[in-house]
Amino acid sequence: MTTAQARVLRTEIPGPNSRELQRRRAATVAGGVASVLPVYITEAAGGVLHDVDGNSLIDLGSGIAVTNVGNAAPEVVEPVRRQVAEFTHTCFMVTPYENYLQVCEELAALTPGDHEKRSALFNSGAEAVENAVKIARRATGRPAIVAFDHAYHGRTNLTMALTAKSVPYKHGFGPFAPEVYRVPMSYPARDGRPGEQVAREAIERIDKQLGADQVAAVLIEPIQGEGGFIEPAPGFLPAIAKWCADNGVLFIADEIQTGFCRTGAWFACDHENVVPDLITTAKGIAGGLPLAAVTGRAELMDAMPPSSLGGTYGGNPIACAGALGAIRAMRERDLAAAARAIGDLVLPRLRALNTEAILDVRGRGAMIGIEFVKPGTTEPDPELTTRIAETCHARGVVILTCGTYGNVIRLLPPLVIDHALLIEGLEVLERAIREHTS
Numbered sequence: 001m002t003t004a005q006a007r008v009l010r011t012e013i014p015g016p017n018s019r020e021l022q023r024r025r026a027a028t029v030a031g032g033v034a035s036v037l038p039v040y041i042t043e044a045a046g047g048v049l050h051d052v053d054g055n056s057l058i059d060l061g062s063g064i065a066v067t068n069v070g071n072a073a074p075e076v077v078e079p080v081r082r083q084v085a086e087f088t089h090t091c092f093m094v095t096p097y098e099n100y101l102q103v104c105e106e107l108a109a110l111t112p113g114d115h116e117k118r119s120a121l122f123n124s125g126a127e128a129v130e131n132a133v134k135i136a137r138r139a140t141g142r143p144a145i146v147a148f149d150h151a152y153h154g155r156t157n158l159t160m161a162l163t164a165k166s167v168p169y170k171h172g173f174g175p176f177a178p179e180v181y182r183v184p185m186s187y188p189a190r191d192g193r194p195g196e197q198v199a200r201e202a203i204e205r206i207d208k209q210l211g212a213d214q215v216a217a218v219l220i221e222p223i224q225g226e227g228g229f230i231e232p233a234p235g236f237l238p239a240i241a242k243w244c245a246d247n248g249v250l251f252i253a254d255e256i257q258t259g260f261c262r263t264g265a266w267f268a269c270d271h272e273n274v275v276p277d278l279i280t281t282a283k284g285i286a287g288g289l290p291l292a293a294v295t296g297r298a299e300l301m302d303a304m305p306p307s308s309l310g311g312t313y314g315g316n317p318i319a320c321a322g323a324l325g326a327i328r329a330m331r332e333r334d335l336a337a338a339a340r341a342i343g344d345l346v347l348p349r350l351r352a353l354n355t356e357a358i359l360d361v362r363g364r365g366a367m368i369g370i371e372f373v374k375p376g377t378t379e380p381d382p383e384l385t386t387r388i389a390e391t392c393h394a395r396g397v398v399i400l401t402c403g404t405y406g407n408v409i410r411l412l413p414p415l416v417i418d419h420a421l422l423i424e425g426l427e428v429l430e431r432a433i434r435e436h437t438s
């Protein structure tokens with residue numbers, strides 16, 4: 001199936017067939033499962049989504065940073081087609097198969113650090129984070145986990161405890177797992193402070209509230225995703241990582257949203273040469289197939305007793321086939337460079353928007369955020385943010401918001417997006433910003 005990389009609007013968005021499906025949905029899908037844009041998709045490729053009404057939308061969300069290699073990428077589809085016809089599942093804990101090993105070998109080669117590594121494969125990001133915490137606690141014999149303001153790590157009980165924002169993720173779903181502690185995050189647009197200074201404050205908070213000898217691990221997103229695309233000030237991550245190394249605390253990098261070329265390097269830790277003890281990955285790893293991983297220092301991972309890690313579907317062979325194809329595409333097409341090219345194209349354009357309603361335009365590579373405030377203030381403006389996003393949706397551009405305050409528009413285009421299509425999507429966004437801020 002070839003899909004023209006063009007925006008085509010045949011109906012209003014959502015169209016009549018999507019609206020009919022939305023009515024059916026109300027009678028069968030739990031109300032707690034929401035959709036940003038209730039447009040029902042029939043096909044997709046590259047940076048375009050086709051819907052049931054014949055519309056073609058520009059995808060600037062990649063299914064929340066998943067289809068980095070493009071939707072239905074041929075490098076993913078062909079191996080998946082072969083694998084699904086050979087065998088669909090055996091459970092790696094019962095009878096293993098080679099492509100699980102191959103994914104682990106790729107992770108060992110690609111993740112930061114040249115030390116010996118081991119990986120365990122799972123299905124979702126939250127599951128990977130849960131297991132990274134299990135491994136850290138078991139390997140260190142310590143209970144406490146430190147997370148950061150604005151962090152997001154998942155929707156399970158432990159990952160809700162690790163996640164900062166209450167609504168919609170946590171409110172009413174407690175009680176939450178114990179021994180999780182929160183410290184300040186470097187948020188340059190709001191604190192304007194050097195990274196090392198904020199790191200010292202976070203470290204002092206740990207020392208005074210906990211004591212380093214109680215801490216199994218510090219868990220951090222190198223660039224925070226759902227919390228608002230917050231890139232810490234230079235020096236923050238290395239200072240936290242150094243404190244961890246000096247105090248026998250494991251440094252866990254959650255690269256579920258930043259990983260696999262999204263920020264212009266294979267992993268966001270690479271930008272400041274930070275080498276995590278454990279790293280969680282998912283999303284972009286397999287071109288849309290559900291796969292996640294914990295990759296860590298061999299001595300940590302091998303300290304886990306046999307059968308202490310696992311799960312029925314972890315490292316499903318079809319997902320592993322997709323991952324090997326996606327990683328091949330990233331390598332052969334140099335998608336880290338493609339992400340940098342996207343950042344070089346997008347950041348200057350957005351920074352040229354002359355409005356007091358924008359507090360900050362930030363990010364790396366193809367992970368870019370625009371933070372909106374009430375003009376002339378630093379007061380978040382989530383309502384404006386939503387109006388801009390909804391206008392883009394109505395004009396056939398899939399765009400996502402995020403942020404603790406709900407006031408950040410984020411750009412997560414597929415790294416393979418045609419630049420003419422990307423520019424068309426940007427023009428729609430820029431026009432919406434001008435219309436709603438003039």
Ligand SMILES: Cc1ncc(COP(=O)(O)O)c(CNCCCC(=O)O)c1O
Pocket residue numbers: 064123124125126127129152153154155221225226254255256257258282283
């Ligand atoms: C850094 C980071 N860690 C962990 C996760 C969790 O990954 P799962 O695969 O969604 O469980 C994420 C998932 N982010 C998108 C969540 C979307 C939503 O549920 O509203 C992440 O970004």
